[in-house]
Amino acid sequence: xxxxxxxxxxxxxxxxxxxxxxxxxxSRTDTxxxxxxxxxxxxxxxxxxxxxxxxxxDNGLPIHSSMYRDLRxxxxxxxxxxxxxxxxxQLPSFVHHTEVRKYxxxxxxxxxxxxxxxxxxxxxxxxxxxxxxxxxxxxxDVTTSDGISRSKSVTERxxxxxxxxxxxxxxxxxxxxGLKNFAGTLMHSHDYRTAEPFSGKSVVLLGAGLSGLDIAMxxxxxxxxxxxxxxxxxLTCPLPxxxxxxxxxxxxxxxxxxxxxDGQLAKPEIFLFCTxxxxxxxxxxxxxxxxxxxxxxxxxxxxxxLPAFPSLFIVGICRAICPFPHFHCQTxxxxxxxxGSFPLPSREEMEQDVEEDMAAxxxxxxxxxxxxxxxxxxxxxxxxxxxxxxxxxxxxxxSNLYESNKVFRARDMLNYKTYRYTVLNDKEWVVHTQQGxxxxxxxxxx
Numbered sequence: 001x002x003x004x005x006x007x008x009x010x011x012x013x014x015x016x017x018x019x020x021x022x023x024x025x026x027s028r029t030d031t032x033x034x035x036x037x038x039x040x041x042x043x044x045x046x047x048x049x050x051x052x053x054x055x056x057x058d059n060g061l062p063i064h065s066s067m068y069r070d071l072r073x074x075x076x077x078x079x080x081x082x083x084x085x086x087x088x089x090q091l092p093s094f095v096h097h098t099e100v101r102k103y104x105x106x107x108x109x110x111x112x113x114x115x116x117x118x119x120x121x122x123x124x125x126x127x128x129x130x131x132x133x134x135x136x137x138x139x140x141d142v143t144t145s146d147g148i149s150r151s152k153s154v155t156e157r158x159x160x161x162x163x164x165x166x167x168x169x170x171x172x173x174x175x176x177x178g179l180k181n182f183a184g185t186l187m188h189s190h191d192y193r194t195a196e197p198f199s200g201k202s203v204v205l206l207g208a209g210l211s212g213l214d215i216a217m218x219x220x221x222x223x224x225x226x227x228x229x230x231x232x233x234x235l236t237c238p239l240p241x242x243x244x245x246x247x248x249x250x251x252x253x254x255x256x257x258x259x260x261x262d263g264q265l266a267k268p269e270i271f272l273f274c275t276x277x278x279x280x281x282x283x284x285x286x287x288x289x290x291x292x293x294x295x296x297x298x299x300x301x302x303x304x305x306l307p308a309f310p311s312l313f314i315v316g317i318c319r320a321i322c323p324f325p326h327f328h329c330q331t332x333x334x335x336x337x338x339x340g341s342f343p344l345p346s347r348e349e350m351e352q353d354v355e356e357d358m359a360a361x362x363x364x365x366x367x368x369x370x371x372x373x374x375x376x377x378x379x380x381x382x383x384x385x386x387x388x389x390x391x392x393x394x395x396x397x398x399s400n401l402y403e404s405n406k407v408f409r410a411r412d413m414l415n416y417k418t419y420r421y422t423v424l425n426d427k428e429w430v431v432h433t434q435q436g437x438x439x440x441x442x443x444x445x446x
Contacts, residue, residue, distance in 0.1 A: 006029075006030075006031060006032055006033040007031060007032050007033065007135060007159040007160060007338055007339075008032075008033045008035075008036075008157070008158045008159050008160075009021075009025050009032060009033075009035045009036075009158060009159065009160045009161070009162060009338075010035070010036050010037075010038065010126075010140065010142050010156070010158040010160075010161050010162070011025075011035050011036070011037040011038070011161075011162045011164055012038055012123050012126070012161065012162070012163045012164055012165050012283070013037075013038070013039060013040075013046060013163075013164040013165040013166060014037050014038075014039035014043075014044040014045075014046065014108075014117050014119075014164075015044070015045060015046020015047060015048070015104075015164060015166050016045075016046060016048070016104055016323060016324055016327060017046075017164035017166070017315045017316040017323075017327040017331075018037055018039070018046070018162070018164035018315075019037075019044060019104060019107055019108055019111075019113055020082060020164075020315075020324070020327040020328055020331050021035070021037075021162040021164055021315060021327075021331045021334075022035045022037050022111075022113045022116055022117075023107070023111040023113060024331045024332055024335055025335065026111060026112065026113065026116070027111075028335060028339065031335075031338070031339045032335070032338075032339075034116050035116055035162075036116060036118065036156070036158070037113070037116050037117040037118065038117075038118050038121045038122075038123050038142075038144055039117050039118065039119050039120075039121060040061065040064070040120070040121065040122055040123075041064075041119070041120070042119050042120055043119075044104055044105060044108045044113075044114070044117065045100075045101045045104045045105065046064070046065075046166050047064070047065050047066055047067060047166055047168045047169070048065075048067060048097055048100045048101045048104060049065050049067070049101060050065060050067040050068075050069065050097060050098070050101070051063050051065045051067070052069075052193060054190075054191040054193065055191070061122075062169070064166070064168075064169035065169070066168045066169060066189065066190045066211075066277075067097055068189075068192050068193050068194065068215070068218075069193055069194045070096075070194070070195070070218060071096070071097045071214065072094045072095060072096050072097070072417055073094050073095055073097070073100065074094070074210050074214070074409065074417070075094075075322055075402065075405065076093040076094060076401065076402075076405055076419075076421045077091060077092075077093055077094070077095050078093060078401060078421045078422075078423050078429070079322055079325070079398050079401050079402045079405075080100075080322065080323075080324060081103070081324060081325075082107065082324045082325065082327075082328050083325055083328055083394060083395070083398075084328070085106075085107050085110065085111075087099070087103055092420065093417075093419060093420050093421045094417040094418075094419075118144070120146065121144050121145070121146065122144060122145050122146075123142060123143075123144050123165075123283045124143045124144060124145055124153070124283055125141075125142070125143045125283050125285065126140055126141075126142050126143075126161055126163075126283050126284050126285060126312070127140065127141045127143075127285045128140060128285065128287070128288065128309050128312075129141055129157070134159055135159045135160060135311050135338065136310065136311065138159075138309065138310075138311050139157050139158065139159060140157065140158045140159070140160070140161050140311070140312070141155050141156070141157055142155065142156050142157075142158055142161070143155045144156075159311060159338075160311040160312070160313070160338055161311065161312045161313065162313050162315055162331070162334065163281065163284070163312065163313065163314045163315065164315045164316065164327075165281070166316070167277050167278075167279050167280075167316075167317060168190075168277050169190065169277065170277055170278040170279075170280045171188035171189075171190045171191075171273070171275075171277060171278070172275050172276045172277050172278045172295075173188060173273055173275065174206075174273075174275055176249055176251060176252060177250075177251040177252070178251045178252035178253060178254070179252050180252075181252045181253065181254055181255070181256050182252045182256055182258070182271055183256040184256070184268060184269045184270055184271060185269065185270045185271070186270075186271050186273075187270065187271075187272055187273070188272075188273045188274075188275070189207075189211050189212070189215060189272065189273065189274040189275075190277070192215055192272070195215075195218040195219055195221060195222045195224070196222060198219050198222055198224045198270065199222040199223060199224065200222070200223050200224065201224050201225070201268075201269045201270055202224070202225045202227075202266075202267075202268040202269050202270070203219060203224050203225065203226045203227070203268055203269070203270045203271075203272055204226075204227045204229055204246075204249065204258050204266055204268040204270070204271050204272070205219070205226055205227065205228050205229065205272045205274060206229045206230070206248070206249055206271070206272065206273050206274060206275055207229075207230055207273065207274035207275045207276070208228055208230035208232055208235065208245075208274075209274060209276065211274050212228065212230070212274035213228075213413055215272070215274060216228050216239075216240060216243050217240045217243075217413070217414070219242075219243075220240030220241050220242050220243050221240075223242060224242060225242050226240075226242060226243040226244070227243075227244055227245075227246050227266055227268065228243055228244065228245050228246065229245075229246045229247065229248055229249050229260060230245070230247075230248065231247070231248045235410075235413075236410075237410060237411055237412055237413050237414075238412070238413075238414060239413075240413075240414060246260045246262070246264065246266075247260050247261040247262050248260065248261050249261075253265070258271065276295070278292075278295075279292045279295070279297050279317065280292075281314075284312075288306060288308070288309055288312070289306070289308060290306060290314075293368070294367075294368040294369045295368070295369040295370075295372065296368050296369065296371050296372060297314065297317050297372070298354065298358070299351055299354040299355075300314060300317070300354065301344075301350040301351075301353060301354055302333065302381075302384075302385065303317060303318055303372065303381075304330055304333065304334060305334070305337065307347045307350035307351045307354065308347055310337065310344055310347075310350075311338065313330075313334040313337075315327060315330050315331060315334070316330065317372055318372050318373075318374045318378065318381075319372050319373045319374070320373045320374055320375040320378075321374050321375075321378045322378065322398075322402050325382065325394055325398065326378060326382065329382040329385045329386060329391075329393075329394070330385065332385070332386075332389050332391040333385040333386075333388065333389040333391075335389075336388070336389035336390060336391065337389075341389065341390050342388050342389050342390070358371060376403060376445075376446070379394075379398075379399040379446055382394055395426040395427070396426055396427045397423055397425075397426060397427055397428060397429050399446035400429070400441075400444060400446045401421060401423070401429050402446075403444040403445070403446050404431070404441055404442050404444055405419075405421075407442040407444060408431075408439075408442070418433065418434040419431050419432065419433060419434075419439065420432045420433075420434070
């Protein structure tokens with residue numbers, strides 16, 4: 001095992017998931033050599049590193065961050081943190097993105113991860129290699145190059161790979177008939193930074209996920225006229241001033257007018273897509289058989305590892321989750337696979353498990369594009385990983401507080417970020433208004 005007698009693990013990306021992977025590998029010195037973390041930029045933090053410019057850097061590399069200037073988290077810090085590293089007590093429950101970046105920097109330094117990161121390094125290819133020794137007769141050749149000049153190419157061998165490259169940087173633009181007819185400004189939320197350029201403008205904003213709602217509120221603050229077009233049930237909470245709802249966009253007509261599914265028309269100056277992102281793994285060898293279709297990455301056992309190549313883990317692809325604790329559980333499960341404390345089923349059993357799980361979701365009416373959208377199922381998923389991997393599960397308050405915040409957000413999107421949460425113990429928590437008035441907890445099943 002590469003001369004150490006211990007497993008060597010490469011981690012792709014030094015965002016939250018990559019840092020979490022490195023932290024847990026470093027805590028198990030009996031089994032694992034120190035990890036090598038490859039990071040394309042000069043910073044840790046991934047999508048939490050705000051870049052004012054959009055498009056690409058001076059060196060031609062694309063800007064991956066989709067962070068906008070005034071973003072505050074939509075998850076309270078009390079459950080957004082890694083379970084073993086809380087945010088600072090004095091911070092508000094909903095923190096500005098700069099505080100999350102600081103938090104990840106502190107996490108990196110507290111667990112002494114930084115010396116294991118190779119910054120400004122592009123991962124060009126990850127290839128499986130059959131070996132006599134090593135983990136299940138499988139190793140990985142990782143070829144990297146200098147992220148700036150791309151001149152020096154280096155190949156290193158590892159026993160396992162943790163792919164933590166994130167999925168908030170390759171914009172997904174849905175196929176809308178006649179889109180080329182739109183004569184105004186067409187953009188994706190990936191390139192949205194500030195509201196001021198939209199002042200007084202008319203905007204069709206497609207998508208009412210969390211970023212869509214957030215940006216609609218920001219645009220309201222600069223007197224933009226916003227049509228929030230989406231396929232969900234109509235929002236029943238009070239909407240920001242100047243924001244109205246519409247069904248999904250059906251097509252763009254020849255004269256550039258946007259037509260909605262109910263036949264109504266609009267001629268906005270800006271058409272803004274808040275439609276999410278594509279999964280992309282250009283560095284993974286095609287013989288791995290990893291497929292990406294309709295926002296689904298498969299076949300992945302437990303949404304995490306390839307049954308045919310079980311020492312490659314893709315961390316954090318699930319959506320509608322509480323990300324940092326999710327990474328915390330996935331990483332520890334992955335390490336329990338590698339150290340043998342969780343004996344994996346056979347390849348055939350794992351592939352059957354993946355097929356049965358997908359079939360069950362289709363049977364419940366979940367479309368393929370939403371199979372990775374765990375939402376409230378994330379708690380059972382995290383608990384199962386903890387049970388199988390033999391590590392401490394999340395405390396009971398975690399799911400209840402998170403689900404309650406979702407209810408508060410649905411009731412009052414304009415004010416829910418002013419609430420202040422306090423965790424009393426492993427099971428109990430309370431929530432107050434900005435003025436200190438106690439808020440009754442909603443009935444949620446967790």
